[in-house]
Amino acid sequence: MNFELTEEQRLIRDMVRSFAEKELAPSARERDEEERFDRQLMFASLAELGLTGIVFAEQYGGAGADYISYAIAVEELSRVCASTGVTLSAHLSLGANPINLFGTEEQKQTFLVPLATGEKMGAFGLTEPSAGSDAGGTRTSAVRDGDGWIVNGTKIFITNAGEADIYIVFARTDKNAEKHHGISAFIIEKGTPGFSFGKKEKKMGIRSSPTMELIFDACRIPAANLLGSEGQGFAVAMKTLDGGRIGIASQALGIAQGALDIAVKYARERVQFGSAISRFQGVQFQLADMATQTEAARLMVYQAAYRASNGLPYSQQSAMAKLMASETAMKVTTQAVQILGGYGYTRDFPVERMMRDAKITEIYEGTSEIQRLVIGTALTR
Amino acid sequence: MKILVCIKQVPDMESKFKIAASGTWYDSADLAWRMNEYDEYAVEQAVQLKEQVKEADLTVLCIGSERVKETMKKALAMGCDRGAHVADDDCAGKEPYEIAAIIAEYAKDKGFDLIFTGMQSQDRGSAQVGVLAAEMLGIPSISTIVTFSYADGRIEVKRELEGGVKALLKTRTPALVTCQLGLNTPRYPTLPNIMKAKKKELISLPVADLLKVEARMETVKMYFPEKKGGGLVLEGDPGQLADKLIQILKEKTGVLA
Ligand SMILES: Cc1cc2nc3c(=O)[nH]c(=O)nc-3n(C[C@H](O)[C@H](O)[C@H](O)COP(=O)(O)OP(=O)(O)OC[C@H]3O[C@@H](n4cnc5c(N)ncnc54)[C@H](O)[C@@H]3O)c2cc1C
Numbered sequence: 116m117n118f119e120l121t122e123e124q125r126l127i128r129d130m131v132r133s134f135a136e137k138e139l140a141p142s143a144r145e146r147d148e149e150e151r152f153d154r155q156l157m158f159a160s161l162a163e164l165g166l167t168g169i170v171f172a173e174q175y176g177g178a179g180a181d182y183i184s185y186a187i188a189v190e191e192l193s194r195v196c197a198s199t200g201v202t203l204s205a206h207l208s209l210g211a212n213p214i215n216l217f218g219t220e221e222q223k224q225t226f227l228v229p230l231a232t233g234e235k236m237g238a239f240g241l242t243e244p245s246a247g248s249d250a251g252g253t254r255t256s257a258v259r260d261g262d263g264w265i266v267n268g269t270k271i272f273i274t275n276a277g278e279a280d281i282y283i284v285f286a287r288t289d290k291n292a293e294k295h296h297g298i299s300a301f302i303i304e305k306g307t308p309g310f311s312f313g314k315k316e317k318k319m320g321i322r323s324s325p326t327m328e329l330i331f332d333a334c335r336i337p338a339a340n341l342l343g344s345e346g347q348g349f350a351v352a353m354k355t356l357d358g359g360r361i362g363i364a365s366q367a368l369g370i371a372q373g374a375l376d377i378a379v380k381y382a383r384e385r386v387q388f389g390s391a392i393s394r395f396q397g398v399q400f401q402l403a404d405m406a407t408q409t410e411a412a413r414l415m416v417y418q419a420a421y422r423a424s425n426g427l428p429y430s431q432q433s434a435m436a437k438l439m440a441s442e443t444a445m446k447v448t449t450q451a452v453q454i455l456g457g458y459g460y461t462r463d464f465p466v467e468r469m470m471r472d473a474k475i476t477e478i479y480e481g482t483s484e485i486q487r488l489v490i491g492t493a494l495t496r
Numbered sequence: 497m498k499i500l501v502c503i504k505q506v507p508d509m510e511s512k513f514k515i516a517a518s519g520t521w522y523d524s525a526d527l528a529w530r531m532n533e534y535d536e537y538a539v540e541q542a543v544q545l546k547e548q549v550k551e552a553d554l555t556v557l558c559i560g561s562e563r564v565k566e567t568m569k570k571a572l573a574m575g576c577d578r579g580a581h582v583a584d585d586d587c588a589g590k591e592p593y594e595i596a597a598i599i600a601e602y603a604k605d606k607g608f609d610l611i612f613t614g615m616q617s618q619d620r621g622s623a624q625v626g627v628l629a630a631e632m633l634g635i636p637s638i639s640t641i642v643t644f645s646y647a648d649g650r651i652e653v654k655r656e657l658e659g660g661v662k663a664l665l666k667t668r669t670p671a672l673v674t675c676q677l678g679l680n681t682p683r684y685p686t687l688p689n690i691m692k693a694k695k696k697e698l699i700s701l702p703v704a705d706l707l708k709v710e711a712r713m714e715t716v717k718m719y720f721p722e723k724k725g726g727g728l729v730l731e732g733d734p735g736q737l738a739d740k741l742i743q744i745l746k747e748k749t750g751v752l753a
Contacts, residue, residue: 164684
């Protein structure tokens with residue numbers, strides 16, 4: 116058993132860290148305030164660094180690296196800018212990976228290659244107004260029409276929406292089937308007639324990442340865009356989310372680490388009662404807890420990533436890692452604000468943003484309750 | 497064209513340094529290591545030159561323990577073709593003359609057209625290695641360059657002098673240049689290139705085979721400057737304070753004549 120990162124993983128970490136600190140950090144606050152997505156900075160430059168297809172095979176435009184490298188990349192981006200972290204995670208884990216897992220060779224050539232190289236950006240549309248935690252409640256429909264499908268319905272809360280070029284969309288193809296069995300997955304391109312975008316959400320956190328509605332109004336897509344087999348959609352979604360949870364867990368881990376680093380630095384510099392507040396045991400104990408929880412989360416995230424890379428079952432571990440890392444991110448960022456006192460509560464320091472950003476990690480790609488449900492069901496089956 | 501770039505692995509300068517038990521260098525335990533900043537400019541320039549002339553072979557050389565190989569991998573991921581690692585666990589104990597001699601011994605009959613080094617290392621800061629190595633090899637060297645261009649066996653570089661003055665210099669190859677901040681923006685080693693770097697040649701040579709000189713100087717002591725006494729607190733009403741301050745500035749500094 117080996118807990119050391121490999122040389123490549125360390126080089127990847129250093130590279131992404133220096134990119135994040137030099138390029139992302141300077142505008143993170145402003146992009147948050149202006150709720151502005153910067154495609155060049157937050158996506159095109161990731162493509163130049165080879166991050167948009169980290170885990171995919173070289174023959175499909177990827178870098179052929181492992182899931183730990185991917186986790187490290189999302190972690191390091193999120194340490195500085197959680198919006199950029201989720202942009203990559205939603206693109207890679209949710210937009211591109213279902214094609215990698217379930218696509219035909221032709222679909223991989225047509226869609227996975229440009230996604231992996233970052234020429235195109237991906238997104239994932241599962242959630243609907245009446246289908247949140249319960250994806251089986253999907254109402255968006257796809258009806259066979261000659262050599263194509265006609266899609267009708269609305270998806271909400273879709274990360275990367277509007278910006279992304281390729282969307283994995285889930286629709287009910289069989290009204291009579293039992294609820295989880297009548298759903299199918301489709302690849303739908305931006306610009307397809309009948310496909311438009313609705314409301315852009317105004318959010319608490321990750322405000323530099325766009326979240327929008329997808330609207331399908333008699334949108335006709337070719338039969339070749341069915342992903343996986345008809346009725347397999349629910350399985351496609353669940354398998355995709357297993358991997359996606361590693362991405363979100365890494366995002367949460369990065370947010371926690373970022374807040375911890377700032378809190379440690381601040382505590383060493385801030386003087387009250389004649390000494391640095393880091394000298395007070397009450398503050399040291401808080402920092403100790405924050406660091407311990409963050410490290411525990413890291414071990415779980417890397418473990419889940421290791422399993423995913425090595426062909427071992429990992430649904431349980433990725434649910435546990437996501438649960439643990441997101442709750443850690445929430446605790447650590449809240450404590451970081453506390454350690455920075457009044458300054459932490461202002462926008463002059465990034466910890467208030469990190470605290471707002473941390474919250475979403477307990478909600479998307481399965482709320483903490485749903486992670487417990489996944490873990491608990493498997494335990495008691 | 498054959499190009500050599502010499503790099504050094506140094507601690508992250510944000511580290512909390514401690515003096516080693518020897519008292520002549522810093523303690524290397526618990527430090528994070530990276531490529532010397534000036535050497536990043538050297539690597540970037542060497543890679544740009546290779547890209548410009550197309551037919552070039554670019555070697556990166558680094559002296560140090562096994563640990564420095566990671567920094568060499570970064571240089572390989574940035575675009576160097578091969579690595580020459582001079583295995584030496586006591587690199588920090590060697591003075592610049594010895595380091596330069598090792599480089600010169602390695603380079604002497606390999607026909608490098610251009611050698612790039614950093615202007616200085618961030619941890620020793622002697623700024624001697626590149627220039628000494630060039631002397632030993634009998635080739636011209638230009639230090640602290642901020643621009644670089646190459647055409648037909650000639651290089652043209654700018655150096656930055658005090659007060660913002662620049663100097664333009666030309667020389668023939670073979671030559672050595674030492675690179676200063678501002679020369680270029682080093683590229684990030686992309687992820688696919690990091691993956692490819694592990695397949696590139698990286699040979700290790702024992703330092704004993706290359707070190708043929710004796711040290712000419714030694715570091716006697718390394719230490720943190722003593723903490724200066726507390727500042728001077730002036731008291732009195734504002735008029736008096738201003739007079740006292742002006743007096744002190746006149747007597748103790750050159751701020752007021
Ligand atoms: C910023 C943002 C980005 C998003 N990005 C995407 C995206 O890219 N693609 C996508 O498809 N979706 C996306 N989502 C949607 C997200 O995944 C859902 O919001 C989430 O799954 C929860 O669904 P819901 O909001 O409908 O909440 P609900 O399902 O209504 O849940 C409400 C509450 O009830 C609890 N609950 C529900 N069922 C149970 C149960 N069985 N046992 C115990 N408690 C339960 C939940 O945990 C929660 O606390 C995004 C959401 C946001 C806010």
